[in-house]
Every structure is written in C-alpha cells, then in structure tokens.
Amino acid sequence: MLIRNKLMLRFTLLVLGIQVSFSAFIYYFNATMRAQRFEQRLTNSGLLAGRLLVRTHKLETGILGSLRRGDLLTLPQEEISIYGPDNSLRYSSADHISQHVNRARLAGLQPGKVVVYPAVGHRESVGLVFSQEPGTGPYRIFVSAEDRVGWAQLRQLGLLLLLGNVGALVLTILAGWFFAGSALQPVARITRQAGRISATNLGRRLAEGNGRDELAQLAHAFNTMLAGLEKAFEGQKSFLAHASHELRTPLTTLTGTLETALEYDTTLPEARQSLAQGLEAARHLSALTTGLLNLAKADGALPAFAPVRLDECLNQALEFARAKYPGREWRLTFGDFPTETDADLFMLPGNAELLVTALLNLLDNAGKYSSGPVRTELAYADVATLRVRVTDAGPGLSADELRQIYEPLYRASAALGRPGYGLGLPLTQRVVQRHGGRLEITSAPGQGTTATVLLPAAPL
Known part of the structure; x- marks a missing residue:
C-alpha cells in the first residue's frame, strides 16, 4: 500500500474514532x-x-x-395505581391495568425513596410511598407512562448524528487525501531528483528544502551518502587507472624479455640473463598482486573478532622489520597505562593477522625512508583507547602529499626509486577503520613523519 493511502487511512480512522466516540457520548x-x-x-x-x-x-x-379518573392523567398512556396502608388497591386510573406486578413490588417501596423500574418497551414506571399525615399508614403509588416526545427527540438526535458522521467521514477522506498528498509532495520531489542521479552524474545533489525538518534531514543524509559514493567512485577510478598502469609495466617487461630471449638468445649466459630479468618482473607482479589482494581483503568481510594482545602484534611486526632492515635502530617504549586493574593490558577485539600487517606497513615505511632510529611507543591514550605511535627521521611529506597518501598506488616524491607500490598506508588505514579506530599521519618536509594508530581497547 502506498504511504499516501496509509496516511489517509490512518487519518480517517483516527478522526472517525474521535467523531464516533464524541457522538456516542452526546447520544x-x-x-x-x-x-x-x-x-x-x-x-x-x-x-x-x-x-x-x-x-x-x-x-x-x-x-x-x-374528580374523574381520567382527570389525573397528564402523560401519554399514563397509568396510576394507589394502594392503601392495608396493601389493598384504592385507586386505578383504568380497569385494564394488570395489578399483579404492582402487588409484587409493594414490599420493595420505602418511605422517602422513589424506585425506578426497568422499562417494558417504551413504558417506564416508578413507585413511591406517600404519607397522608403523621400517625397514619402510608399509601403506595405506582405511575407508568410513555415518553413519546422524549423518544422522538432522541431518534432525531441519533439521525442527526448519523448523517453528521457520514458527512464528516466524506470530508475527512477528502481532507486526508489532500493533506497526505501535500505532506508527501517533498518526498515525491526527492524521489524524482534521486531518479535522475546515476553513476555518470554522482555530482548532483538533492534539494534540502528549509534545512530544518525531517525531509531536509533525509535529503541531507542522501547527499552525504552521494558524496561518499562519489568519493568511492573517484577512488575506484583512480585505483583502476593506477593499478592498470602498475600492472602493465611488469607485464610488458616480462613479455618483452621472454620475446627477446626467444628470438635472440642463443647461448646459455644470454638465456640466464633473460630469465633473471623475467623472474624479477614476475616477482614485481606477484608482490603488487599480493598487495592488491590484501587491500581487497581489508575491504571485504572479516572473520569474527577475538581478543588480541596489541603488544604481541607490535612485537611480531617489529621482529619482521628488524629482519628486513637489520642495520636500522628500532626503539620500543611504553607510555601511560592503567596500573590499578586486574585485567590484561593492551587487549582489544580484532584480527591479529590484519593488525600485524597494518603495524608492519607503518614500520616498513619508517625503516624504508628513515635515516636515523625509528621510535615506537605503545600506550593508553585513555582508559578506552590504545595508541601506537611510530616516528621516523625521514624526509617528511608536504601538505599536498599528506592529502593523497591514502589513495591506493599513490607514491610521494621521496618514494620514487625506492621499492614499494603505494598500498601500505591505504591498507593500514582500512584495517584500522575496520577495527573501529583511526590512523593519523603528521609530517613536515625535513622533519620526519609520525604515524599514530588509535584503537578501542577492551574494558579493563
């Protein structure tokens, strides 16, 4: 069912319920x-x-x-019966009145109290005790009649209320249809605008109206989502362009080397040289492909998180870095951490393999570009946040380079001529984000670079 029809139906039922309740009360x-x-x-x-x-x-x-018997009758179809102190019938306004019901009611009458009996059809009856004077026995009087005027007025009121409710129901349906359409008109406008947005024009945005009501908030949420999609599409396009270029280079080298060896290598030394060049290109291609697969893995579905010790992940990453850069000095320090707790420190929910990979990427960058010692600190930023900080003494990055370092396959000017593919920082950022944390890079030309990883810690 359309939302407009739902709103109209609910509005109609609500108003109808109020009308019927009010009419029932009046009746x-x-x-x-x-x-x-x-x-x-x-x-x-x-x-x-x-x-x-x-x-x-x-x-x-x-x-x-x-005084005649009929002279006392003032109401339509009125009947009066009077019984004396000895419970004998003393007066009856008509001979056809059946007195056995009245005699059965005699004992229930009390002085000073009027008894109202259940109506029989439209005939209503009351009974009362009438005392002649002090010291004399009471007389019991029964009166019954039909309220023809009152019932006629009540029927007219019921008919009037019925017609009024039917008319009000028709007006309510029309008003509900109109107001539901008016209320949903901005939604229809948003729908039309959203229908004109596709992958080829993600730069278009929805009108946010007055910017204050719920529909404006909905349009703002759509615009935020579109901005994210546009950024993701641009990143994908940039990634594909860089990936195709990076993959084409080793493939071209490998193909050219093999073709040259096939055509011109006639001796074993020449063939071995061609094979060595082809093997180097294949290794380049394999390393690049592995990096791209790791990046895709970080963007995909992750296995269920388990309790992980961040200090163990960092130590494992440091061992790999020391083995890769044996001449580099690696310093590990511990900053502030809670002391009054029985829980294990440096614990967090996560995936140990991905965390080691992310930390190793930071250490690898520091070891690759630093001319001095690499300082690593593990601490608690606060009771709920773990912090890993890696500081190097490398050439640093400019402000423009800092804005682009998270783009896959982007390489800063200082990285030219050095091994790498520009996948380490994007992979680290996505791993950290998937763990609910954030990666911060601060740097300046000639002053080195500091990478800070902030991750949510397990409760202490």
Missing part, C-alpha cells in the same frame, strides 16, 4: 437526561395524585366527587 448523555427528566415527571405525577386523592381523604371515603 448517551441525552438519553440519560431524557430518562431522568421523565422519571421526575412520573414522580411529580404520582405526588400530584397523592395530594389530590390521599390528602383530601377521597380514597378513604371512596367518593371522588367531581
């Missing part, structure tokens, strides 16, 4: 008031009959005089 209130008014009229009619017949002693003498 119930009027029905209750009608019943109370008519009960009061029946009571007044009984009291009037008591004053005219009992207090004038007409019932004791049995002589009504000029």
Whole structure:
C-alpha cells in the first residue's frame, strides 16, 4: 500500500474514532437526561395524585366527587395505581391495568425513596410511598407512562448524528487525501531528483528544502551518502587507472624479455640473463598482486573478532622489520597505562593477522625512508583507547602529499626509486577503520613523519 493511502487511512480512522466516540457520548448523555427528566415527571405525577386523592381523604371515603379518573392523567398512556396502608388497591386510573406486578413490588417501596423500574418497551414506571399525615399508614403509588416526545427527540438526535458522521467521514477522506498528498509532495520531489542521479552524474545533489525538518534531514543524509559514493567512485577510478598502469609495466617487461630471449638468445649466459630479468618482473607482479589482494581483503568481510594482545602484534611486526632492515635502530617504549586493574593490558577485539600487517606497513615505511632510529611507543591514550605511535627521521611529506597518501598506488616524491607500490598506508588505514579506530599521519618536509594508530581497547 502506498504511504499516501496509509496516511489517509490512518487519518480517517483516527478522526472517525474521535467523531464516533464524541457522538456516542452526546447520544448517551441525552438519553440519560431524557430518562431522568421523565422519571421526575412520573414522580411529580404520582405526588400530584397523592395530594389530590390521599390528602383530601377521597380514597378513604371512596367518593371522588367531581374528580374523574381520567382527570389525573397528564402523560401519554399514563397509568396510576394507589394502594392503601392495608396493601389493598384504592385507586386505578383504568380497569385494564394488570395489578399483579404492582402487588409484587409493594414490599420493595420505602418511605422517602422513589424506585425506578426497568422499562417494558417504551413504558417506564416508578413507585413511591406517600404519607397522608403523621400517625397514619402510608399509601403506595405506582405511575407508568410513555415518553413519546422524549423518544422522538432522541431518534432525531441519533439521525442527526448519523448523517453528521457520514458527512464528516466524506470530508475527512477528502481532507486526508489532500493533506497526505501535500505532506508527501517533498518526498515525491526527492524521489524524482534521486531518479535522475546515476553513476555518470554522482555530482548532483538533492534539494534540502528549509534545512530544518525531517525531509531536509533525509535529503541531507542522501547527499552525504552521494558524496561518499562519489568519493568511492573517484577512488575506484583512480585505483583502476593506477593499478592498470602498475600492472602493465611488469607485464610488458616480462613479455618483452621472454620475446627477446626467444628470438635472440642463443647461448646459455644470454638465456640466464633473460630469465633473471623475467623472474624479477614476475616477482614485481606477484608482490603488487599480493598487495592488491590484501587491500581487497581489508575491504571485504572479516572473520569474527577475538581478543588480541596489541603488544604481541607490535612485537611480531617489529621482529619482521628488524629482519628486513637489520642495520636500522628500532626503539620500543611504553607510555601511560592503567596500573590499578586486574585485567590484561593492551587487549582489544580484532584480527591479529590484519593488525600485524597494518603495524608492519607503518614500520616498513619508517625503516624504508628513515635515516636515523625509528621510535615506537605503545600506550593508553585513555582508559578506552590504545595508541601506537611510530616516528621516523625521514624526509617528511608536504601538505599536498599528506592529502593523497591514502589513495591506493599513490607514491610521494621521496618514494620514487625506492621499492614499494603505494598500498601500505591505504591498507593500514582500512584495517584500522575496520577495527573501529583511526590512523593519523603528521609530517613536515625535513622533519620526519609520525604515524599514530588509535584503537578501542577492551574494558579493563
């Protein structure tokens, strides 16, 4: 179901529920008031009959005089029955009134209290006790009648409420349709704008309206997502361009070497030289391919994290770096860390293999470009954050180079002529991000480079 139809339906049901509840209250209130008014009229009619017949002693003498039985009747289909102190029938407004019901009710009447009996059809009845004077026995009066005017008014009110609710329902549906359409018009506009955005024009953005309401926030979220997609597409294009160039070079070298050896090498020394050149190109191609696969692995689905000791990962990475750069001086220090805890220090949830690879990339860069000792520090930045800092004494990086170092296959000017493919820092950054941390690089030309890894620590 369309959102517009859902909104219209819910709005209609809500308003209809309010209308029906309010109408039911009005009808119930009027029905209750009608019943109370008519009960009061029946009571007044009984009291009037008591004053005219009992207090004038007409019932004791049995002589009504000029008063006829029908003269006391003021209500439609009214019936009055009066019983004396001895529970005998003293007066009846009509001979056809069945008195066995009234006799059964005699015992339930109490002085000063009017009893209202359940209605039979539209006939309503009350009973009361009327005392002639102090010291004399009470008379019991039963009065029943039909409230034709009251019921007619109640029926008219019910019909009026029914017609009003039907009319209001039609207006509610129309209003719901209109307001739902008005409310969703910005959504339709966003849908149209989003439909015009494709991979070829990711630079387009959605209009954010007034910039304050929920739809503006939704458009802003879409624009943020589009900016990320545009950046990812640009990075992918740049990556593919660099990768194709980097892969083409060793492939061309390998192909050319093999073709030359096949055509011109006639002696074993010449063939061995060609094979050595081809092997070097193949190794270059293999190393580059391995780097690209590691980068793709860091972007893909990772295995479930397990508790890892960061100090052990760092020590393992340092062992690899010392073996690769035996003439370089490697210094490891420990900074601030909590002392009042029984938990294991330097623990975090993660993947040990990827963390060792990320730290080794930082150490490899430092060992490759540094002319002096490489300083490594392991510490707690705070109680919930682990910090690894690698500082070298290399040539440093310019501000423009710092902005591009995370692009795959990008190499700074100082890296030209040195081994490497520009995949270490992008891989390290993605591994750190996948572990919920961040990588910060600070550098200046001639002042070396400092790489800082911040990772969420396990609770102490």
